[in-house]
Amino acid sequence: MQIVIIGSGNVAYHMAKAFSLKDIPLAQIFGRNQKELNKISEELNIPNSTEDLKDADLYIICVSDNSVEQVSGIISKKDCLVAHTSGSLPKEVLNGNYRKASFYPLQTFSKSKELKYEKIPFFIEAENEEDQRILFELASEVSKKVMKSSYEKRKYIHLTAVFACNFVNHLFARAKEISDSQEIPFDYFLPLIDETVQKIYEIEPKKAQTGPAVRNDVRVLQLHEQLLKDESLEIYKTMNHSIQKMYEL
Amino acid sequence: MQIVIIGSGNVAYHMAKAFSLKDIPLAQIFGRNQKELNKISEELNIPNSTEDLKDADLYIICVSDNSVEQVSGIISKKDCLVAHTSGSLPKEVLNGNYRKASFYPLQTFSKSKELKYEKIPFFIEAENEEDQRILFELASEVSKKVMKSSYEKRKYIHLTAVFACNFVNHLFARAKEISDSQEIPFDYFLPLIDETVQKIYEIEPKKAQTGPAVRNDVRVLQLHEQLLKDESLEIYKTMNHSIQKMYEL
Numbered sequence: 001m002q003i004v005i006i007g008s009g010n011v012a013y014h015m016a017k018a019f020s021l022k023d024i025p026l027a028q029i030f031g032r033n034q035k036e037l038n039k040i041s042e043e044l045n046i047p048n049s050t051e052d053l054k055d056a057d058l059y060i061i062c063v064s065d066n067s068v069e070q071v072s073g074i075i076s077k078k079d080c081l082v083a084h085t086s087g088s089l090p091k092e093v094l095n096g097n098y099r100k101a102s103f104y105p106l107q108t109f110s111k112s113k114e115l116k117y118e119k120i121p122f123f124i125e126a127e128n129e130e131d132q133r134i135l136f137e138l139a140s141e142v143s144k145k146v147m148k149s150s151y152e153k154r155k156y157i158h159l160t161a162v163f164a165c166n167f168v169n170h171l172f173a174r175a176k177e178i179s180d181s182q183e184i185p186f187d188y189f190l191p192l193i194d195e196t197v198q199k200i201y202e203i204e205p206k207k208a209q210t211g212p213a214v215r216n217d218v219r220v221l222q223l224h225e226q227l228l229k230d231e232s233l234e235i236y237k238t239m240n241h242s243i244q245k246m247y248e249l
Numbered sequence: 250m251q252i253v254i255i256g257s258g259n260v261a262y263h264m265a266k267a268f269s270l271k272d273i274p275l276a277q278i279f280g281r282n283q284k285e286l287n288k289i290s291e292e293l294n295i296p297n298s299t300e301d302l303k304d305a306d307l308y309i310i311c312v313s314d315n316s317v318e319q320v321s322g323i324i325s326k327k328d329c330l331v332a333h334t335s336g337s338l339p340k341e342v343l344n345g346n347y348r349k350a351s352f353y354p355l356q357t358f359s360k361s362k363e364l365k366y367e368k369i370p371f372f373i374e375a376e377n378e379e380d381q382r383i384l385f386e387l388a389s390e391v392s393k394k395v396m397k398s399s400y401e402k403r404k405y406i407h408l409t410a411v412f413a414c415n416f417v418n419h420l421f422a423r424a425k426e427i428s429d430s431q432e433i434p435f436d437y438f439l440p441l442i443d444e445t446v447q448k449i450y451e452i453e454p455k456k457a458q459t460g461p462a463v464r465n466d467v468r469v470l471q472l473h474e475q476l477l478k479d480e481s482l483e484i485y486k487t488m489n490h491s492i493q494k495m496y497e498l
Contacts (some may be wrong), residue, residue: 120440165444231495
């Protein structure tokens with residue numbers, strides 16, 4: 001099976017790398033950014049192009065949600081399978097006369113950060129059983145956790161991921177802003193952060209909640225509000241309100 | 250040196266356990282809740298009482314912020330050192346004629362969850378050099394990271410911890426609520442959560458931000474808002490607004 005990856009960003013890079021590590025040959029990596037493509041080609045020994053899209057059996061589109069529709073339109077071939085990797089797009093957004101599919105890896109990708117691909121859950125949706133099988137087998141080469149998922153379900157998976165990953169990272173960024181302002185090294189907080197995550201392997205997050213809001217410690221809540229302003233103050237109020245609602249305080 | 254721990258909650262238990270593991274003898278664990286005290290006494294072989302506070306050189310008060318002042322008033326002895334373990338109280342809140350101090354472990358404590366005490370940063374404040382030295386040496390038996398900290402700084406350390414730990418846990422709780430509502434196992438998200446935390450060991454959180462808000466992906470942001478309601482919707486809007494402000498989008 002000839003496979004082409006389209007894109008040159010974080011997801012494209014890691015997808016190509018995950019396949020390469022399992023000796024799954026890639027016919028081409030195709031994208032707009034020649035510099036990034038060259039970096040990937042050099043590291044993984046895959047031909048690249050910014051102009052001539054190679055004939056393939058499977059195209060995996062790894063570009064930002066905004067570009068999926070447009071990029072999918074450049075595939076003029078009909079007898080092929082095209083999958084996007086977005087958590088929040090239906091497979092029908094793909095713009096061509098080929099068979100359409102979704103191939104969604106649930107992970108946060110940065111080029112400079114190595115990943116254990118076998119732990120990444122893959123969610124698969126296709127038009128027919130045969131395509132489903134092809135994508136299932138391909139993902140299973142890379143990961144131990146491969147599942148079917150409808151668009152309806154995938155939307156919620158992505159939304160959950162935004163809370164559990166994107167927003168969590170933003171809390172770290174705001175936390176660091178606070179500690180930086182007082183010249184407190186952010187490293188001090190790493191054991192606490194590790195423990196916060198370790199805990200949810202053993203205790204349901206709702207039962208693991210600690211802090212002034214769940215204790216309804218009004219004095220500390222007021223003290224903290226005086227130390228904050230702007231967006232961090234808004235986050236502080238919104239999160240505490242939500243905590244107190246969850247525990248009916 | 251005779252040491253007494255006051256309290257029978259999560260912090261008291263872990264403080265007693267941390268000392269016990271290093272063979273630092275505790276003269277007593279004193280508190281209100283006989284049942285919890287008995288559990289700790291049985292596990293760690295420390296005498297307990299709910300009524301007769303033992304004479305000691307050092308009392309470490311491990312009770313909730315709201316109770317520190319009142320509980321500290323029961324120590325009538327003068328020639329002794331009393332430390333509380335709160336992140337957001339000055340040592341002056343201690344209500345007695347003894348020497349006052351703060352002995353603040355930066356960690357989230359649940360009784361049912363084991364901890365690596367040597368990684369917990371301890372922040373120490375005392376009235377004089379000698380008390381400072383005593384507490385510093387004691388904490389250093391348990392932890393590799395012991396530092397001085399004024400009340401001013403400690404307040405901000407605690408506030409940072411609320412963002413990096415308490416709020417992060419609440420995001421996990423809200424995320425689980427979303428995935429539960431669609432019968433998506435929350436386990437699927439654990440590798441993503443692990444990676445989100447692993448990343449900040451290598452990349453500054455501000456630089457590691459991913460997700461629809463930082464991409465300014467208006468379509469996904471609107472789609473997600475339609476899937477949410479009440480407190481989760483409020484969190485969604487507040488966090489995205491804060492992300493977009495941070496990156497000037």
